[in-house]
Amino acid sequence: MKASKVAQYGLITALALVLSYLESLLPPLGVPGVKLGLPNLAIVFALYRLNWKDACIISLMRVVLVTLLFGNGAALAYSVAGAALSLSLMGLLKRTGKFSSVGVSVAGGVAHNAGQILVAMALLETSRLAWYLPVLWISGTVAGVLIGVVSGVLVERVPDKK
Amino acid sequence: MEWLKTHRNDAILIAALMLLGGALAVFLYATRQDGGYVSVQMDGQTVMELPLSEDTQVLLGEDGHTNTLVIRNGTAQVVEADCPDQICVRQGAVQYEGESIVCLPHKLVVSVEGGQGSGIDANTG
Numbered sequence: 001m002k003a004s005k006v007a008q009y010g011l012i013t014a015l016a017l018v019l020s021y022l023e024s025l026l027p028p029l030g031v032p033g034v035k036l037g038l039p040n041l042a043i044v045f046a047l048y049r050l051n052w053k054d055a056c057i058i059s060l061m062r063v064v065l066v067t068l069l070f071g072n073g074a075a076l077a078y079s080v081a082g083a084a085l086s087l088s089l090m091g092l093l094k095r096t097g098k099f100s101s102v103g104v105s106v107a108g109g110v111a112h113n114a115g116q117i118l119v120a121m122a123l124l125e126t127s128r129l130a131w132y133l134p135v136l137w138i139s140g141t142v143a144g145v146l147i148g149v150v151s152g153v154l155v156e157r158v159p160d161k162k
Numbered sequence: 163m164e165w166l167k168t169h170r171n172d173a174i175l176i177a178a179l180m181l182l183g184g185a186l187a188v189f190l191y192a193t194r195q196d197g198g199y200v201s202v203q204m205d206g207q208t209v210m211e212l213p214l215s216e217d218t219q220v221l222l223g224e225d226g227h228t229n230t231l232v233i234r235n236g237t238a239q240v241v242e243a244d245c246p247d248q249i250c251v252r253q254g255a256v257q258y259e260g261e262s263i264v265c266l267p268h269k270l271v272v273s274v275e276g277g278q279g280s281g282i283d284a285n286t287g
């Protein structure tokens with residue numbers, strides 16, 4: 001791995017961590033551990049600037065680091081499920097070539113939230129959380145649009161050090 | 163409008179998702195019903211069923227792992243807890259069938275159910 005790539009990895013992971021921290025300061029969405037998905041900005045950026053595999057590695061690093069730094073073990077299962085579902089869907093949509101970073105990140109945002117809710121339902125052995133799905137569905141869509149637009153701009157503007 | 167031309171697929175995807183989310187919200191809202199009782203689950207086991215019609219206060223869990231559940235005026239609310247995130251407290255009061263309060267650190271779910279409840283704590287007077 002080239003030094004410049006290591007630097008990019010570090011920068012994007014740092015961005016993801018800052019966004020995770022910012023997100024932890026926001027009020028909860030009503031379900032414990034379930035978040036809006038701001039760090040997805042860094043992941044979408046990685047997906048477009050680097051590639052799907054690198055985005056997966058950065059996403060995994062973020063999840064592990066956040067758990068170590070902010071120590072919320074309970075949220076780890078949510079994060080992993082949300083990230084995995086989100087990355088799979090984003091990778092697929094990007095491959096079709098029919099969507100821009102906006103569509104890709106919207107799908108990722110909704111998948112991220114749906115994945116978290118599904119794991120929460122399984123962990124807590126209750127189907128009662130379905131009530132929160134529409135809230136997270138819509139917030140995921142809105143956050144996805146914002147993230148898609150911003151990451152699109154970032155990919156264009158941030159110089160690619162090769 | 164320029165954006166719509168170059169991002170037609172994105173726009174369709176966003177509109178479809180919003181519609182679906184909105185429809186789900188409207189459906190849940192339109193079909194909501196006042197709950198009859200709350201079911202308290204800890205570690206996936208139902209440990210208690212309390213009618214919403216009776217004001218009461220119960221301390222759930224053991225030392226270092228407690229949530230105080232209050233039932234008042236047909237609503238249920240966790241008013242105090244010693245969990246690190248305090249999310250269960252901030253979730254506020256619930257009263258409609260299908261709503262729930264969750265305390266993940268304590269693996270506690272308080273969910274509102276319809277009807278009168280069955281078996282455990284059935285209020286037969």
Ligand SMILES: [Zn+2]
Nearest residue numbers: 243245250265
């Ligand atoms: Zn709690």
